[in-house]
Amino acid sequence: MPEQFLIKTNLGDITISLYDDTPLHRDNFVKLTGENYYDGIRFHRVIQNFMIQTGDPLSRFEEKRSLHGTGGPSTRIPAEIQHANKKGTLAAARDNNPQKASSGSQFYINHSDNSYLDGQYTVFGVVDAGMDVVEKIAAAKTDPNDNPITPIIIETIVPVAKP
Numbered sequence: 001m002p003e004q005f006l007i008k009t010n011l012g013d014i015t016i017s018l019y020d021d022t023p024l025h026r027d028n029f030v031k032l033t034g035e036n037y038y039d040g041i042r043f044h045r046v047i048q049n050f051m052i053q054t055g056d057p058l059s060r061f062e063e064k065r066s067l068h069g070t071g072g073p074s075t076r077i078p079a080e081i082q083h084a085n086k087k088g089t090l091a092a093a094r095d096n097n098p099q100k101a102s103s104g105s106q107f108y109i110n111h112s113d114n115s116y117l118d119g120q121y122t123v124f125g126v127v128d129a130g131m132d133v134v135e136k137i138a139a140a141k142t143d144p145n146d147n148p149i150t151p152i153i154i155e156t157i158v159p160v161a162k163p
Helices: 023-034 062-067 131-138
Strands: 004-009 012-018 043-047 051-054 089-092 107-110 123-129 154-159
Touching: 012 023, 012 131, 023 123, 023 154, 043 131, 051 131, 123 131
Parallel strands: none
Antiparallel strands: 004 012, 004 154, 012 123, 043 051, 051 107, 089 107, 089 123
16 A cells, blocks of 8 residues: 655645655655655745645745755655656656756646656656645745745645554
């Protein structure tokens, strides 16, 4: 059974499952959540009908707003590209690199079917519940850098207890 996590945000909760066939990305996410890495991090890039992105530790700081989207661990996760970028899936963000290796912490939730991204980014999970929260986040007013004007914050991400 895939691992499930609850992403608690200041706009509500999102429940996700991680795919077992992307173990490098799954294990990295599990490790980061176990370290409370995402606590206090904002959704720093929000584009309605495209995606909502988070995972940059610099986004905790309003005074570093111009750097939001540039932070995270220096490690990259090797690509595990096999799933489609369908609405409601989680994918790892990445910089431009020929190996298509993923960011060590940044990820996005597709707010639309983004098939033109297929084969480019590792999709490693799916939203099980809380798409209404994803919709709220996607509808946020943003600045010219697609950063929400009113911060949308991940309070914490915790594993969902198995029955």
